Amino acid sequence: MPQDVRFELPFKTPVSEHLEFARERHLRWVWDMGLVRSQAGFEEYQSWDLPQAAARTYPYASPDDMVVLMNWFSLAFLFDDQFDAGRPDRADRIAEVARELIATPLRPTGTAPRVVCPITVAWAEVWSRLSDGMSLTWRTRFAASWGRFLVAHTEEVDLAARGLAGKLGLEEYAEFRRRTVGIHHSIDAGERSRGFEVPPQVQAHPLMVRMRDLAADTIGFMNDIHSFERERRRGDGHNLIAVLHRERDYSWEEAAAEAHRMTTDCLDAYLELEGRVPQMCDELALTTEQREHVQMGVEAIQHWINGNYEWALISGRYTASKEGPAALAELSGKGSLDDLLAV
Template identity: 80%
Template sequence: MPQDVTFDLPFSTPVSPHLEYARERHLRWVRDRGLVRSDAGFEEYCSWDLPQAAARTYPYASAEDMTVLMNWFSLAFLFDDQFDAGRPDRADRVTEVARELIVTPLRPADTPPRVVCPITQAWAEVWAQLSRGMSLTWQTRFAASWGRFLTAHCEEVDLAAAGLEGTLTVKEYAQFRRRTVGIHHSIDAGERSRGFEVPAQVQAHPVMERMRDLAADVIGFMNDIHSFERERRRGDGHNLIAVLRRELGCSWEEAAAEAYRMTAACLVEYLELEARVPEMCDELGLSEDERRRTSMGVEAVQHWINGNYEWALVTGRYAADKDTPAAAAERAGRGSVDDLLSVN
């Protein structure tokens, strides 16, 4: 399944004009904070081009905020790669660090982490910046989504450590993937990137709740398709194509085709609900300002669907043919060249 599989998305999104300005500062920050510890790790990280992903998903952020968002992006991706299949005991350390990442937004900003490693220290710094100017309601919503994402990551690691990652049914996997993809809090960050907040009554409405879930499904399934070759190289069974092949007893090609069909179906349902947003606004009796903020919230979802898709087509993270130290580590069952869960 090649990385360049395309989807027919009905909307396009802009790219931040601050990409290069923020990229330079972000890459220096990653080095300074010890989030890459080797030349091989830095080369691999640069090949992912996460700055482009941030510039596409948060296109209206200021230059300084774009740097903060890039810094935040790095943490989730780098942490995701820290599990070592050859050391199942490492799952306990992953859980310990995840617990620290979860509680950070629940403490006063600038509180030093209790569990110390490069990722927890960097997250404490980034959260103080990311939460600035946002209401307690937004911070609580973000923290809840962030916590569910990290909890699901720990569940994924536990399954892998126990050799059970290939045991979920398609239905179970789809529900699980909705949490592991980490989209709900990423959409929330779209509000921070433009200095607004979606009205609480809109966030609680079934239409918006379902739209956010479907966006997570679309992005998670597209990600599984585009990253399939990398995950097969790593021996990672948490991928929709792998789950479908096992459950349906079909070929890889047939499983990939079914994954594509499922993704397209979720996108169709999302678009049907998006068309109902004006009706939802009328039902809730929203003011002009509330409607404007709701519209910006929908744009935040669109930016993530399309921006992540455009980045996934070109990022080196999902490249099928790689002959690098990082690829060698993946084939050996290690998620990353550098260990970021310990302190040197």
């Protein structure tokens, strides 16, 4: 049921014309890099259709850059599916790999990873391409957002390993979800996809800070709704519907309805702030070029809200009923068939 839940979005976003070109090259790269290690794992990965997610969220990227963005997309999703909450030793390995992923953007480009496994090797290659041509200011901002996202993931795994994942209160969960959804660095990548940068004074302005947070909340809650059945099967309590069900003693239907209302409220609040962007530009006395970059930055947020939503409605990653290897993986308590954290 939740994957079919619809939202009324006031903007539509395009899909990259380079989707099929990039998809073919991306899938070959995923296999060659060892990010899928079995035919069953490859079929499971293909069912997610991450190339379409990238094509919807970064619709104006060049053909070659679209391949880079698809390759980067795969890393966070595949890393997430390495989590096995029933194994405390797995939490330690995830933390070790996460520290390496965090460190990569802070080292000189091209530095070989010190913790070696398919995901760290792939990320070192992707970062050298993703950061190409961007300023130190952008690279630092992206690295900070990326780091917060990965730290939140290790905290999530640690909570699950200690049996505490399903015990966060609603307010605490909402703040935590804002970090685990990984939207801030994903919006940053929107600048890389079109070769521009939002001025630093705009990024630091309270209006833009709040807009990015509300976009993260909106997307995170939407994802919770669309992925609920999948996560419920896995016993994953890191989901807004599960938190509402537990904390407010709602039925599952009531919790889903309240999650939908909360998501819509976040979207409405975001849209209200978006309408104030011209006033912010006036306040900061931005040049014509800077205003154009701000508008492109706002479009990057819109692309993520709408593009992620459209992809989640059809992705096999969130399909409520599954057969075959993906279902077997989840029933066994693991998110993925292939171990990508070992050498």
